[in-house]
Amino acid sequence: MFGIGGGELFFILLIVLMLFGSDKIPDIARALGKGMAQLKNATNEIKSEIQKGSQDAGLDMNSLTGGVSEEIAKAKEGISKMVNPVENINLEVQNPIEQVKEDIENISGPIKRQM
Structure with missing residues (x-):
């Protein structure tokens, strides 16, 4: 809370x-509460x-802020594509690699089981 620790708050x-x-x-706490409520209502x-x-x-206003978002x-x-180019490999390259991995697993699966 505002960078104040427990000991400082107690002090x-x-x-x-x-x-x-x-x-x-x-009375002071009540006045502070009323002041905060008035400030909130004003905003x-x-x-x-x-x-x-x-x-x-x-x-x-919603369309204006939506465009900014x-x-x-x-x-x-x-920025993420620039920072992590390896993670953003095009799917055209990634899908054939996955297919080759699956083919190797399918071929080597029976061989591994026999050992």
Whole structure:
């Protein structure tokens, strides 16, 4: 949680307890909770206003973000092909190799069993 360990959190809580006293801590926590809820509601309202404005302007936010996601996926695929060229061998080459392996196993299978 924010890079704070258990011991550090305990120390902070101890200092807060010493500064404000045990009777004020619930009020402080309640006020912080209300503030966080108001902040969350404000961000949700801003998001909805942006979506309404884009829909009124004729823009579809889902199609815009979908296009970006597709481009990111294409870029990742291209990078993985560059980084791992052996893993991305064309299926036209890979399938005949697999077929030859199966043929060798079929031919050598009875020989192995006799030994």
